[in-house]
Amino acid sequence: MTDTIVSIRGITKRFGSVEALKNISIDIQQGEIFALLGPSGCGKSTLLRLISGFESPSEGELLLDGNDMTALPPNKRPINMVFQSYAVFPHMNVEDNVAYGLKMEKVPAKEIKERVAIALEQVHLSNFSQRKPDQLSGGQRQRVALARALVKRPRVLLLDEPLSALDAKLRDAMRLELVKLQESVGVTFIIVTHDQAEAMAMADRIAVLESGTLRQVASPAELYAHPADAFVADFIGNINAFDVQQISTIDTGVALHIDELGVIEWFSEPPSTISIPASSEDKVEATLSVRPEHVSISTTIPANDQVSIEGTLGDIAFQGQHSIAEIRLDNGRSISAIIANDQALILPGANKQLRIWAHWSINNMLLLPKKAPPL
Amino acid sequence: MQDISGKKSVFFAFSAPTFIWLTLFFVVPLGIIWLYSFGENVTITKIETTWTLDNYRRILEPEILQLIGRSFWLAFVSTVICLFVGFPMALVIATASFKAKPWLLLLIMLPFWTNLLIRTYALLNILGTRGRLNDVLRWLYERAEQFQAMLGLERLNLLGDGFTPLTLLGTPAGVIYGIVYVSLPFTILPIYSALERMDNSLLEASMDLGAGQLQTARNILIPLAMSGIVTAAIITFIPALGQFLTPDLLGRGQVDMIANVIERQFKKANDWPFGSAISLTLLYATFILLALRSFYDAARSKREGRM
Amino acid sequence: MFGIKRSSNKAGPFEYSRKWSLRSVFLIGSIFLYAPIVVLIVFSFNDSRRGGNVLWKGFTTKYYGKAFQNDELMLAFGNSITIAVISTIVSVILGALTAVVLWRFRFPFKPLYEGLVALPIVIPEICMGVSLAMFFSAMGWLSTGDTAWPFNLTNIIIAHITFSFPFAAMVIRTRLQSFNREMEEAAKDLGASEFQVFKDILLPHMKPGLIAGALLAFTLSLDDFVITFFTSGPNTITFPVKIYSMVRFSVTPEINAASTILIIMTLILTFVALRYQRVDS
Numbered sequence: 001m002t003d004t005i006v007s008i009r010g011i012t013k014r015f016g017s018v019e020a021l022k023n024i025s026i027d028i029q030q031g032e033i034f035a036l037l038g039p040s041g042c043g044k045s046t047l048l049r050l051i052s053g054f055e056s057p058s059e060g061e062l063l064l065d066g067n068d069m070t071a072l073p074p075n076k077r078p079i080n081m082v083f084q085s086y087a088v089f090p091h092m093n094v095e096d097n098v099a100y101g102l103k104m105e106k107v108p109a110k111e112i113k114e115r116v117a118i119a120l121e122q123v124h125l126s127n128f129s130q131r132k133p134d135q136l137s138g139g140q141r142q143r144v145a146l147a148r149a150l151v152k153r154p155r156v157l158l159l160d161e162p163l164s165a166l167d168a169k170l171r172d173a174m175r176l177e178l179v180k181l182q183e184s185v186g187v188t189f190i191i192v193t194h195d196q197a198e199a200m201a202m203a204d205r206i207a208v209l210e211s212g213t214l215r216q217v218a219s220p221a222e223l224y225a226h227p228a229d230a231f232v233a234d235f236i237g238n239i240n241a242f243d244v245q246q247i248s249t250i251d252t253g254v255a256l257h258i259d260e261l262g263v264i265e266w267f268s269e270p271p272s273t274i275s276i277p278a279s280s281e282d283k284v285e286a287t288l289s290v291r292p293e294h295v296s297i298s299t300t301i302p303a304n305d306q307v308s309i310e311g312t313l314g315d316i317a318f319q320g321q322h323s324i325a326e327i328r329l330d331n332g333r334s335i336s337a338i339i340a341n342d343q344a345l346i347l348p349g350a351n352k353q354l355r356i357w358a359h360w361s362i363n364n365m366l367l368l369p370k371k372a373p374p375l
Numbered sequence: 376m377q378d379i380s381g382k383k384s385v386f387f388a389f390s391a392p393t394f395i396w397l398t399l400f401f402v403v404p405l406g407i408i409w410l411y412s413f414g415e416n417v418t419i420t421k422i423e424t425t426w427t428l429d430n431y432r433r434i435l436e437p438e439i440l441q442l443i444g445r446s447f448w449l450a451f452v453s454t455v456i457c458l459f460v461g462f463p464m465a466l467v468i469a470t471a472s473f474k475a476k477p478w479l480l481l482l483i484m485l486p487f488w489t490n491l492l493i494r495t496y497a498l499l500n501i502l503g504t505r506g507r508l509n510d511v512l513r514w515l516y517e518r519a520e521q522f523q524a525m526l527g528l529e530r531l532n533l534l535g536d537g538f539t540p541l542t543l544l545g546t547p548a549g550v551i552y553g554i555v556y557v558s559l560p561f562t563i564l565p566i567y568s569a570l571e572r573m574d575n576s577l578l579e580a581s582m583d584l585g586a587g588q589l590q591t592a593r594n595i596l597i598p599l600a601m602s603g604i605v606t607a608a609i610i611t612f613i614p615a616l617g618q619f620l621t622p623d624l625l626g627r628g629q630v631d632m633i634a635n636v637i638e639r640q641f642k643k644a645n646d647w648p649f650g651s652a653i654s655l656t657l658l659y660a661t662f663i664l665l666a667l668r669s670f671y672d673a674a675r676s677k678r679e680g681r682m
Numbered sequence: 683m684f685g686i687k688r689s690s691n692k693a694g695p696f697e698y699s700r701k702w703s704l705r706s707v708f709l710i711g712s713i714f715l716y717a718p719i720v721v722l723i724v725f726s727f728n729d730s731r732r733g734g735n736v737l738w739k740g741f742t743t744k745y746y747g748k749a750f751q752n753d754e755l756m757l758a759f760g761n762s763i764t765i766a767v768i769s770t771i772v773s774v775i776l777g778a779l780t781a782v783v784l785w786r787f788r789f790p791f792k793p794l795y796e797g798l799v800a801l802p803i804v805i806p807e808i809c810m811g812v813s814l815a816m817f818f819s820a821m822g823w824l825s826t827g828d829t830a831w832p833f834n835l836t837n838i839i840i841a842h843i844t845f846s847f848p849f850a851a852m853v854i855r856t857r858l859q860s861f862n863r864e865m866e867e868a869a870k871d872l873g874a875s876e877f878q879v880f881k882d883i884l885l886p887h888m889k890p891g892l893i894a895g896a897l898l899a900f901t902l903s904l905d906d907f908v909i910t911f912f913t914s915g916p917n918t919i920t921f922p923v924k925i926y927s928m929v930r931f932s933v934t935p936e937i938n939a940a941s942t943i944l945i946i947m948t949l950i951l952t953f954v955a956l957r958y959q960r961v962d963s
Contacts, residue, residue: 054579054694073695074582087580091598100594101584145580152584382787385876390783390795393776393847397798400844404817405809411816460714463698463707471699479708481956486715488948492907492922493941496929497718500725507721559715578696588695617806619908624929634808634908641812641912651816654809661805 003030005188006051006156011060013046020046022212022374023060033182033189035203037196039235042209044192048158051190052081064155075104080149081158084165086141088133094120094144095129101152119151122181139170150185159191163198175201196236200224208232213374229273229372230287239289239366240335247276247284256288256367260309260329264288266367273369285370294364295337297325297356308359313352316344327358411651422647430652439636446632449547450615453554457611458604460555461562468563469570480567487560495620498553502543502625509540545627553621558614562607569603602675609668613661633657719945726938745939755940758924765835765920766903769842773899774892776843777850784851785858802848811912814841818913834918841913846902850895857891897955901948
């Protein structure tokens with residue numbers, strides 16, 4: 001593709017004998033918000049530090065606009081970072097903080113003044129230019145860090161867990177503001193986060209990492225609808241997963257043998273990442289899942305075209321716009337369903353041992369390998 | 376924290392011993408030499424306080440003034456050397472791995488726990504004209520000579536006519552060496568604790584914004600460690616100024632400092648009033664330095680908006 | 683296909699402890715600090731009577747024997763230990779009281795009190811030495827050594843307590859600052875009296891601070907030369923004062939041997955302290 005800005009090619013990073021990143025290749029497009037998502041310790045921060053230049057890869061290379069920048073030190077890369085702790089210099093006021101990077105570039109004083117003023121305007125801090133960092137709130141300090149990085153007009157802006165240090169309410173507002181800011185300046189953002197909701201809300205594309213391997217790169221909608229495997233599906237939202245014991249080929253597709261649901265006929269090709277074993281004795285590494293928002297509950301036996309399972313109604317947790325009902329299956333497991341509040345209100349409490357059916361359409365189910373081979 | 380009201384008996388029981396002790400054995404003794412400094416010898420051990428200023432006037436005599444100036448100069452040079460050596464050493468400890476850090480700290484602290492007199496005495500063996508330092512220098516000289524011969528450059532005679540051992544004992548250089556030797560751990564610790572508290576991402580942010588190593592050190596690392604550096608400078612300078620043993624043993628009476636003159640007045644010349652006056656001058660100098668330090672702190676916290 | 687090997691062992695930009703230039707400064711600095719002590723210990727085994735510090739004449743341990751047979755040196759050593767033990771006990775008690783007062787109470791003139799306690803730490807020791815010497819002389823408490831042991835050492839002990847208890851107070855106060863006042867409130871809530879709270883809650887919490895303060899006071903006392911030099915009499919000398927007069931007289935391997943004994947004692951003391959701290963934390 002012509003508008004690739006950062007190209008990560010076959011990057012492996014070892015710390016001693018530990019492999020923090022294993023052969024990662026990603027192309028990041030000009031002007032997009034790209035999220036690196038994964039649980040803590042998955043290697044996403046290491047990858048960000050490699051792009052910024054604070055770590056050097058054990059193997060592989062990094063291209064910026066098609067040119068190798070692997071050996072460039074951080075101060076020579078046209079890439080800037082908003083640190084997780086913001087790293088606002090405590091001994092300089094807001095203005096000096098923002099001007100610092102331009103002074104290092106030896107930009108003329110007059111131009112520095114103008115550009116700093118514009119940058120502060122962009123992050124709504126014009127009235128705070130003479131303040132010291134310890135006179136600012138956490139959110140304001142983050143804006144200083146943002147302005148300080150953006151004023152350098154970087155090719156790429158890196159944001160390390162940009163919202164994790166803010167309180168819940170501010171976080172939502174800032175999420176929106178970051179997206180707006182990105183739209184107005186047009187700089188490519190690479191965001192590291194462990195919060196899937198944050199990544200889904202902000203990013204154009206998301207790379208899901210797990211223990212140093214890349215599991216999937218896709219848009220939020222794609223990731224949600226077609227996760228590569230059970231790990232990604234579970235990490236992006238919640239799922240109710242059922243282990244597939246056996247798969248056998250039938251005329252119209254495959255038959256899935258599942259302890260809890262019986263035999264389910266799957267009328268299409270299973271994903272290529274699932275191997276259908278030759279013998280029925282072999283273990284199948286696949287799950288059939290349904291998201292809680294697709295599960296309905298009823299006190300009567302549901303229609304035949306629905307996949308259903310019988311159980312006892314457990315706790316109902318009120319969530320605001322909706323409620324989450326727990327269904328206790330007879331084998332001791334529980335699955336969850338998102339139900340409307342008015343339905344939740346007429347249902348009796350958990351101690352009433354009400355027998356119910358959880359049911360959903362087969363079209364809402366995901367047939368996934370337990371673990372897809374890393375990209 | 377609580378007010379003493381209602382707990383008066385507990386408060387007095389706890390605070391009185393210290394107060395009485397310090398008054399009796401610290402304030403009163405200082406008061407005595409303060410009175411003596413305005414006194415005159417009546418007999419050899421009897422001093423009458425006549426409120427004369429002669430003792431202070433004598434400090435202004437060129438000989439004493441020069442000696443005070445030299446003390447300040449020696450203490451200053453030693454402090455500067457300590458800071459230049461101590462800062463990188465503190466930096467190494469502060470950024471060492473979690474495992475190595477306590478051992479490196481111990482390495483620096485152990486000499487500090489060793490007796491000051493013994494450490495100063497140990498330097499006699501190092502600094503003599505036939506001492507170990509000159510052995511090392513001679514060895515280096517001979518290697519350099521061989522190297523010169525190897526390159527066939529003897530005729531240029533770059534190294535002079537042979538090795539002349541350094542004379543350190545009895546010279547200011549030797550005294551400075553000694554002061555640096557006994558003070559270095561004191562310099563390292565405050566700088567270390569300032570660097571230890573520093574957030575590494577501040578340094579990374581600086582570099583990310585385009586600053587090189589040296590620019591980052593100058594703009595971020597050193598300014599943020601400044602309070603530790605100032606503490607280190609004061610904590611090194613004050614004892615250095617009052618050094619007695621180093622000039623006494625390593626200076627061999629050639630490089631006396633203030634404390635040596637004071638000692639002479641009390642132990643040999645028996646001129647207690649004059650000795651008291653110099654002691655108090657040294658004390659006042661200490662107070663001025665401490666006051667400067669708190670002014671610095673106040674100005675700094677005001678500048679940073681932390682009132 | 684992108685398998686370009688790159689070394690990941692290169693030091694990061696701010697891993698100062700991995701930079702060879704800084705490492706060599708550290709190494710040279712450490713050699714600078716240790717070489718004199720090592721040379722002193724090595725030369726304590728030098729078989730040379732005169733100018734024992736210049737030339738190596740072979741290995742011997744006879745100067746240790748000589749040091750141990752030197753009655754004056756051993757007396758001075760005994761004095762030093764006696765002074766250190768007594769002044770440590772008093773310093774810890776005074777230091778603990780001071781620390782509790784400064785930590786616990788708010789009272790008028792507190793900054794003054796605090797400053798007064800900190801003063802002995804900061805003023806030049808020669809000033810303290812001469813002022814105490816003048817004080818003892820004015821009081822007529824001269825260290826003649828006529829009184830019975832350990833009262834002949836009273837002056838030196840007083841001097842040592844005066845300069846070491848503020849250090850002990852500082853260490854103990856630091857420890858107290860980590861005390862969670864809710865523990866005290868919890869104890870009171872469970873029915874403990876003020877005194878029981880002190881004995882059962884506060885004192886156990888202070889213990890590591892008390893031990894650290896004691897070790898510091900002990901080392902400071904053993905270490906002191908200048909103040910002792912002014913407050914000791916002709917017959918009440920301490921180990922450092924004795925060594926000083928020996929050094930002034932002539933440099934012999936015997937001094938090296940005696941010094942080595944003291945260095946090893948300090949080493950053992952330090953390691954005991956470290957071991958204790960480790961067990962405690």
